[in-house]
Amino acid sequence: MTVDRRLAGRLAERGAGSDLEISTLLKEAGLDAVVDVLVDEILFRCDAPVNPVPVDIAMNVTHGSEQRRIVFRIARDRPIDVVDGDDTSIRREIGIGAVDLVRRLYGRTGQRRLGDFTDTFLPTRPADLAELPGILTSTNQASGTLFSGCTVPQDDLGKLSVAYGSDKWASFHWYTGHYEEQFARYRDQPVRLLEIGIGGFDGQLGGASLKMWKKYFHRGLIYGLDLFDKSALNQGRLTALTGDQSDPAALTAIAEEHGPFDIVIDDGSHENEHVRTSFDALFPYVRPGGLYVIEDMQTSYIPRCGGTAGPVAGPDTTVGLLKRLLDDIHHNEQEPRIAEAPTITQSQVVSVRVCRNIAFIEKGVNGENGIPGWMDDDAWVALGAIPPADS
Numbered sequence: 450m451t452v453d454r455r456l457a458g459r460l461a462e463r464g465a466g467s468d469l470e471i472s473t474l475l476k477e478a479g480l481d482a483v484v485d486v487l488v489d490e491i492l493f494r495c496d497a498p499v500n501p502v503p504v505d506i507a508m509n510v511t512h513g514s515e516q517r518r519i520v521f522r523i524a525r526d527r528p529i530d531v532v533d534g535d536d537t538s539i540r541r542e543i544g545i546g547a548v549d550l551v552r553r554l555y556g557r558t559g560q561r562r563l564g565d566f567t568d569t570f571l572p573t574r575p576a577d578l579a580e581l582p583g584i585l586t587s588t589n590q591a592s593g594t595l596f597s598g599c600t601v602p603q604d605d606l607g608k609l610s611v612a613y614g615s616d617k618w619a620s621f622h623w624y625t626g627h628y629e630e631q632f633a634r635y636r637d638q639p640v641r642l643l644e645i646g647i648g649g650f651d652g653q654l655g656g657a658s659l660k661m662w663k664k665y666f667h668r669g670l671i672y673g674l675d676l677f678d679k680s681a682l683n684q685g686r687l688t689a690l691t692g693d694q695s696d697p698a699a700l701t702a703i704a705e706e707h708g709p710f711d712i713v714i715d716d717g718s719h720e721n722e723h724v725r726t727s728f729d730a731l732f733p734y735v736r737p738g739g740l741y742v743i744e745d746m747q748t749s750y751i752p753r754c755g756g757t758a759g760p761v762a763g764p765d766t767t768v769g770l771l772k773r774l775l776d777d778i779h780h781n782e783q784e785p786r787i788a789e790a791p792t793i794t795q796s797q798v799v800s801v802r803v804c805r806n807i808a809f810i811e812k813g814v815n816g817e818n819g820i821p822g823w824m825d826d827d828a829w830v831a832l833g834a835i836p837p838a839d840s
């Protein structure tokens with residue numbers, strides 16, 4: 450099923466709005482197109498089925514006088530299918546309003562209502578009652594699976610990283626704890642996230658971290674950028690773009706079309722020069738309050754990646770860039786005071802958090818003037834903060 454990715458983005462944005470706002474979008478887009486997006490999202494979110502006996506569950510989604518019926522076939526070791534079930538195969542009938550389903554999927558955590566669906570359990574008597582115990586257990590399990598897809602996922606990033614096969618946790622790196630600390634405040638927001646480097650080796654398509662972000666940010670629009678065409682990964686709320694992170698014009702074109710971004714993550718080539726080029730091109734397209742993240746800074750110390758041999762990373766390395774940002778944050782404290790207009794990193798970098806091999810650069814207004822430039826030693830003496838020179 451191909452879904453309207455633009456509509457998926459609009460639903461994610463509108464999901465925390467009022468009933469009227471959601472309903473207006475539903476009318477505008479049409480129930481069929483909306484249900485296609487919602488089913489795609491549910492299938493993405495569902496836990497792996499565990500029921501040994503295949504179970505068909507019907508979901509009747511209504512909006513005003515319109516209704517759309519979807520039958521999910523759920524069985525262990527198989528992807529969940531949307532099928533044309535007949536009434537005797539249905540083990541459970543769920544009825545839900547489209548507005549409530551949109552809110553369940555794209556509302557803020559805790560925003561959904563309790564009691565937002567109707568439920569008929571085993572509407573038809575099984576032909577052979579000896580099968581009833583197995584059917585009952587499998588129906589319970591399949592229902593749990595379906596409802597895992599109809600809620601806001603709460604999994605932590607470490608678990609998601611391992612489940613999708615990213616190396617951001619429990620590999621050479623232990624990044625996801627740092628990500629959780631930094632990203633918690635965005636989790637409920639309709640963030641736009643761009644990650645450079647989609648991954649996938651040995652002919653694999655990759656996309657592990659993009660799927661991880663899509664699940665973590667249940668309202669997020671996730672963009673990936675890679676040298677190689679990975680557009681086969683495209684789905685609701687996830688877009689794979691092709692381009693070279695060392696090409697500033699390509700990065701600007703991408704950011705003009707899809708930005709500004711709340712979060713940019715550089716997990717691409719890790720060549721020091723590429724990291725700096727990408728930062729220069731994309732930091733202007735990070736929203737105020739957003740973050741620019743750089744992974745794998747160990748290449749600052751690897752000469753074949755443009756790093757410096759030895760214990761002090763040079764100015765052209767990623768660590769060198771971060772050291773410069775510390776000076777930029779303090780540009781208003783330096784003597785002599787800079788007369789010309791501050792650079793973008795001087796005026797808009799408000800914090801730099803460096804952890805092992807990963808850095809989080811926060812954008813905002815770095816506009817405090819600090820101690821006035823005229824506060825010379827005499828003024829400090831007058832304040833009694835330092836002793837007079839001849840004392």
Ligand SMILES: C[S@@+](CC[C@H](N)C(=O)[O-])C[C@H]1O[C@@H](n2cnc3c(N)ncnc32)[C@H](O)[C@@H]1O
Binds near residue numbers: 616
């Ligand atoms: C470490 S993998 C990304 C892994 C992925 N982010 C994850 O966590 O699952 C690095 C990716 O960067 C891509 N890459 C390498 N050089 C690049 C460049 N110059 N521009 C864009 N992508 C590049 C590679 O093709 C590869 O897919």
